[in-house]
Amino acid sequence: GTLDDVKARGQLNCGVTTGVPGFAEPDANGVWQGFDVAVCRAVAAAVLSDSNAVQFVPTTGKTRFTALASGEIDMLARNTTWTFSRDVDLKFEFTGVNYYDGQGFMIPKELGVSSAKDLDGATVCIQTGTTTELNLADFFRSNNISYEPVPIETGAEAVQQYTAGACDVYTTDASALAAQRANFEDPDAHVIMPEIISKEPLGPLVRHGDNEWGDIVRWTLNALITAEELGVTSANLAELAGGTNNPEINRLLGTEGDLGGMLGLDGDWAERAIGVAGNYGEIFATNIGEETPIGLARGLNAQYTDGGLIYSPPFR
Amino acid sequence: MTQAQMQVSDEVAIEIRGMNKWYGQFHVLRDIELTVNRGERIVICGPSGSGKSTLIRCINALEEHQKGSIVVDGTQLTSDLKNIDTIRSEVGMCFQHFNLFPHLTILENCTLAPIWVRKIPKKEAEETAMHFLEKVKIPDQANKYPGQLSGGQQQRVAIARSLCMRPRIMLFDEPTSALDPEMIKEVLDTMIELAEEGMTMLCVTHEMGFARQVANRVIFMDAGQIVEQNEPEAFFNNPQSDRTKLFLSQILGH
Amino acid sequence: MTQAQMQVSDEVAIEIRGMNKWYGQFHVLRDIELTVNRGERIVICGPSGSGKSTLIRCINALEEHQKGSIVVDGTQLTSDLKNIDTIRSEVGMCFQHFNLFPHLTILENCTLAPIWVRKIPKKEAEETAMHFLEKVKIPDQANKYPGQLSGGQQQRVAIARSLCMRPRIMLFDEPTSALDPEMIKEVLDTMIELAEEGMTMLCVTHEMGFARQVANRVIFMDAGQIVEQNEPEAFFNNPQSDRTKLFLSQILGH
Amino acid sequence: MTTITDTPAPASFRLSSLINDTRYRSYTFQFIALVAIIATMAFIGGNLVRNLAAAGLNISYDFLGAQAGYDINQRPISYESTDTHGRAAIVGLLNTLIVAFLGCITATVIGVIAGVLRLSPNWLVRKLMSIYVEMFRNVPVLIWILIIFSIMINTTPAPRAFKGEDATASMWFFDSVAVTNRGVFLPKPIYESGSLIVGIVFLLSIVGIFAFRRYARKQLYDHGKLIPTFWPSVALFFVPAILAQLVLGNPITLEYPELKGFNFKGGMTVRGSLIALWFALAIYTGAFIAENVRAGIQAIPKGQTEAAGALGLRPGRIMNLVVLPQALRVIIPPLISQYLNITKNSSLAIAVGYMDLTGTLGGITLLQTGRAIEAVLLLMLFYLTISLSISFVMNIYNNSIKLKER
């Protein structure tokens, strides 16, 4: 199975994007950084005990599925929406959701538009490569308004067109909108509209059929989430790993039970995964949280206990 | 038939006075003085680079001269386009490499200029063309393309093409030097025939047999100057200048 | 020296029986019968297109014949590559346009085939080559490229190149017709020398002087057939067929 | 002469004849090659089947019939997001053809002008043209497409710049044409009753132009009268149709583009993406064509011009009657490959968001359906067909004008 391949190789091949700020981008030193990247690193740490034993394979919208299907990559952690046909028809297995997104619109304030329903006749820049085009078409068709789509390949080019006024509206996942707006010359001149026209649950995926490997990816992600829920942070990780009186934490960190063994890993796997960059909340905060230039609020991505959708099945 | 039997009138066909030409700093033609009467047949010879080609190209305004005057058939050669046109329609020219138009048939080659320059109706132009093609003995090739003809045939077509413009003066620039020996004769025969009809001709050539047979006058050029001119017999048998003697000894010894 | 003085053995070098060749539907060679003895020197002439080149190219398997048999030095020319190779290494050929290899020096031209085909060590091959280059009187050009030589020299190199393979039979296809008159003599001299040494030669040529001087036999071809063959004196002075007479009158009158 | 026909018995067949006999040799080699090809196919095909099975995929073109779900902004034929992927591919194909066609024409015009100007006696023009040619020939077309697109977006005004009292941009030609960074908005003709007649008149006048030119040629050939054709042709082109339009009381009206809401409405739109791609391809390929044209003209020996001059032809006529007809024969073969290059390079359209074949079938369709193999195969098939047709047609033309040789 994939697990053996990865172990034999000593390296995890993880498909990412060619660059989305905050989610996956190489920094000035050429090191991949970002929210999606952190998932890959966590898996690598869990499996190979080395968060740097990851080969990041940049993929485009077109190439990501074949890269995964052909075995070039072991997992894809790229803003890929979990949809029925991808899961069923293309034969992939989505192992969870690390970011709940939705498609939104950004528009210059001066146009004075307050609702997406007022966009009749607008020119809309779309960053192609995901489900965006389809959502957009559905939205305008169901609201019976006309528009002019302008498909753009990269986010940077879309922004360029949008800021030059070549389109009135820019649509893509709300997270990216926020991230890009933050870098505008004058961010306040643009508003993100309230309508979110689609559900975009983004998460890592693996090939169909290798359930052991799928489980590892799924539960590594869940470990990060559970860690936040249970208050396990990178600061107190070492201390808690010594054993606590919370059995759930103990099971998570391997001091109780043998969850790791069931996965084909050792007992410390989750500790290592969390140790890379902290729990889900910490990863969020360092990569895309409100303190970063991306400046995303937790919103839907808060723990269920805080009214969000982030929810991990129990570790038992 | 010798040259004496062909008539030469007193009328002046070409008059060149104090003509000078430079290529950049290089003085190719120096103080050329030359008068050609109507009906005269002049052969120009001289070593390579002496300016023979340049001289006859100046007469046809293919090259500009910078000093002196050239009067052809009473028309002064200036940079005035009208005069150039007049002169060019009076003067026909044959080149060493024939320069037929490869994309046109022989007949079209011959009728192109009459139709577009002389504004002669096509039918009439074709009749004239056929007449001259007959004269150069290749009427049957009229609908072929130049590429399909031998060198000698091509040169004869080139002559016919010039004749179709009914020029009063013909210039030849080494018309036979690119030909195989067998073909030279064909072309020279055509030229001799032309000479017999009294065409005024200036011919750069080294065919000395031809010069003896048809020329009224042979001009020897060297270093851009006319060094010697004389009737053919006198020229060949009794050259005056040393330069001429040397040249003749080379050419005839060959 | 006349042909009578050169020895001709009884051994058969080339035997052609009922050979026919077609290009598509066109019957180029018709029922050719020809026996060449070792040491014979045969000149083939005939009007253009009569199939002379085709005949000697068939002997060298450059063209395939479709009917009849060709036996060269006891080897039957079939489609078997081995036989073809054997024959080609027995038979040298000189072309009208020399076909030297322009990217190799004269010496390399001469040693290429001995080294690669005969597998002779390079050094030895070079010695042989120099020997033959001396024979054709251009040893000093050995390190030049063909492009730097005159036509006559090139043709002599071509002969030397063939000789280096030590062929027992030489074929010549109009070896002098692409040359300027001065150079023809050089080449003919070389060929005469070769003939004197007793090389079996088949030569397509219109150099009648050469034919008279060295040939044992002159063959006249027309329309793909051998029309007449005879000893040179008899052939030139007393041709039998009308076709031959006509041809000779044209060629000698020229 | 004796005619013995003792044909030799054909060399007896041995196994080694298969290799050594010229009669069988080539069959042997081809047979071996055939077996090798089949074996290679088997290898590749077997792997393909096995890999697809392992990935749980199957080759199927059913997706072409499924609903596409995305919109395309430039639709030569009607298309909705509810139409099929197949139809979307056709739309893309037509868009490819449109940009390739426009590109070829414009590149030819640019190339011919630049090529002729490179031979101009004017030093400055000559240098300028060679800078143009070298600059474009030596930088990748993708970079040029991106740069030109960017220039277009950033130097032309956005529609909203036309808005309001203090508009920073204004329309051209009496408010009929708007040049924006979304494209160019042009008046669109509206056909009312009677416009058919105007149309017919216009067509007739075009026929008339050809007839007139023939007539002029005939006059020259038959009566030696040279009639100028340029201005009469221009007049013929415009006057009858305009007259008909006036006489019939303006049956054809123009719908002018107007700024309404976000965009200009009404009229015709030439989208920015099309313009950028078209322009980039044309100007890039134009540089190559310019070189071909220059080489073609220079390949005509100077003797041709001189001979024509000596016959008394004027320079313009020399160009038309002698030089160009010959140069054309030199220029056409490389021109064919430049046309093919434009078509192939148009596949970079997606870089500027133009929805060509690669953008639809090879882009969003591939992306949405994940049918990579099928989509890529179809894509190659389409391009191959286009390329082969272009070179087929151009080769026929080329052969028809070839020079006759001995």
Place this chain on the structure above:
Amino acid sequence: MTDTNVSFVRTEQIPPSPPPAAEAGIVKWMRENLFSSILNTVLTVIAAYVIIRLLMGIVPWFANGVWEAGSMRECRDILAGASGACFAVLVDRWDHLLFGFKYPPEAYFRIVIALVLLLVAALPVLFQTVPRKLLLFTGLYPFIAYWLIWGGSLWTPLMLLALFVLTAMVYRLIGEQISTDMRKIAAAVVGLIAGVGLAYLLFIGAGELGFIANSIGTSGALNTVAYGAFWLMSGFTYLFFIPMGIFVGYAIYNSYEGGGLVSVVTALLFLYAALTFVFGPVSDGLASVVGLELQAVASRDLGGFVLNMILGTVCVSLSIPLGIALALGRQSDMPLIKGVCVIFIEFIRGVPLITLLFVANVMLAYFMPPESNFDLVLRVIIMITAFSAAYIAEVIRGGLAALPKGQYEAADSLGLNYAQATRLIILPQALKISIPGIVNVAVGLFKDTTLVSIISMFDLVGMIRGPIQNATEWIGVYWEVYGFGAMLFFVVCYGISQYSQWLERQLQTDHH
């Protein structure tokens, strides 16, 4: 009536004199080159206007350029509204633009050395006057460059080199040096091995075809046809697997006299055996004794302009032999071989490179055995090589066609066989004629390597469009990076095309 006074003799020479004053100097130059006619004057004015406008736009942008800043925002602050470039991005991302973002910075010097050596290696190929001895270095260069760029143990390229040399030696040994009897024995052995091997391969292939047929099934008319066709081919192959093996074995055996086929096959067999059985263990063993290691770098980590350079040089050099083979194949008089070559060439020339890159990216992996997993760079190299081979084949075909028929005939009449004639006579001449054409293809190909950015490789353009433009601090840069990229390509391509023009002139004078 004749002019009696024709005779004339010049007694003194006219010395050459300088041309009249109006015919020289700058005024004349201006008159002739700028203002010779009304049209030209107008053109001059227009051209001057265009140039001035362009300069007015570009010069201030350049002059105001900011070279030191940490981000786009800082640039904007420094410029404070004035028009100006933000060249700071070039400074900041210089390494990435040239080498990609993953290549270890401490190994940059290796690439620089490899590129410099490339120039040296190219010299003897490009200039006839350079000593021929340098060609030896050219032959060694690929191995050196491989080691420098990809790193790893030096033993790998060294062993490869040794294997190639050994293979050549085996070839010569069998072909020339051993006695005829020995060669007969060798021929028998090699023929047996090759025959059995071939029969085995065909047997496997036939099975494979049947497998394909079965997995297609017979649902649908098209499938039924394909099913039939595959079974037919399978049957054909089954029928012939033993006869083919025997025949090929026999053919090799039978050709012992010529020596050619035997030695080629022996050499290939040797190479194959050595690569599979000896190569790995020995080079590993040697590496464990003496390291000679450079830090290994994965192909994936190559990027930036260097990736363009590597793809360009590797693909062009690989495609020349392939192109030659295709061109010869296309000239062949065997319809099947000719047909295959024509189809390949026309197919490749008929589709855009990016569709082929898509194939490399999404399809090629499916054509390979499931366990083999070679990386994207290699796949891309394969496709680009195939692509440029088709174009080079056409160039070489032109060169072959330009050779006079007499050259072939002379070679034939001297008894050279096809391989000898081709190698010694035809190719050297045809290639020489084709060099300018090949150089042009190479320039085109080098430019086209930017298309790999479309399949998510980080070459120069990919680097710009991906990581740099999406970097948080550099959002909004455009002209600076593209201008820089354009300039890099311009310098290289212009240099090469000037070379090719020089060469063309050189060849022209050669011919006379």
